[in-house]
Amino acid sequence: MSNVLPVLRVMLNGGNNQATVGPMDGAGAERRQRATSLQSGAARAAVLGINDGLVTNISLILGVVGATATPQVVQLAGLASLVAGAASMAVGEYVSMRAQVELLERLLEEEREAIRTDPQRERAILQATMEQHGFNQATAVATTKDLFRDPEQALSVYARAVLGVNPQEMGSAWASAISSFVTFACGAFVPLVPWFVTTGTSAMASSQGLTGGAAIAIGALLGKSTKGRCLRSAMRQLLVVALASGFTFLVGKFFGTAVS
Secondary structure (H helix, E strand, C coil), rough: CCHHHHHHHHHHHHCCCCCCCCCCCCHHHHHHHHHHHHCHHHHHHHHHHHHHHHHHHHHHHHHHHHHHHCCHHHHHHHHHHHHHHHHHHHHHHHHHHHHHHHHHHHHHHHHHHHHCCHHHHHEEEEEEHHHHHCCHHHHHHHHHHCCCCHHHHHHHHHHHHCEEECCCCCCCCHHHHHHHHHHHHHHHHHHCCCCCCCCCCHHHHHHHHHHHHHHHHHHHHHHCCCCHHHHHHHHHHHHHHHHHHHHHHHHHHHHHHCCC
């Protein structure tokens, strides 16, 4: 057993959790599919939070700019959008993350019950998974036999190897909420800064320039993180922000007056 533990750890931490395993029945396959669909990356959420704040506030600011002649109104609207948007994102992330954790906990409880009532079937599934990761049959049989002497240890290994869930790393609802609040606020603050430094056309141009630069940086980061084309991703992000903010500016212009 001690000789296979290092390899088993590699399988759990760096293996391909998307592989289809052997003798998995309908219930086991359904639990694995649910587990895979419930997990997401923190880095992706942070980037999206900044992007949401950026797009939301530049769109609102330019919409207000198109409709009002008072810079103070733009400042107030931008701040209100920042706070309201960040709070909304935080609440939404807390609720969704809390629901995710509860669903994963229920999933693990179902697997705990399956191990208790039918350990042979669950052991056969884990054994097949190990064999797919390069263990020979004899080693897989011996390892799973040893693991299933302790149901909680068996659950921990089974959850990571078969379901793709690490019971020790299911995320924190509060951490996700705080992260969403901060990242959205940071993104929303970018187009608002110039309005506290200058006014009128200068503030509007500076706001657009800062937002455009931030959009390009976010797009390039997304392109790099997904091993895509950085320039293409950056230009696409800039286009999306330009379309959203341009549309709200035209709406504001149609219903209001120009900024002075």
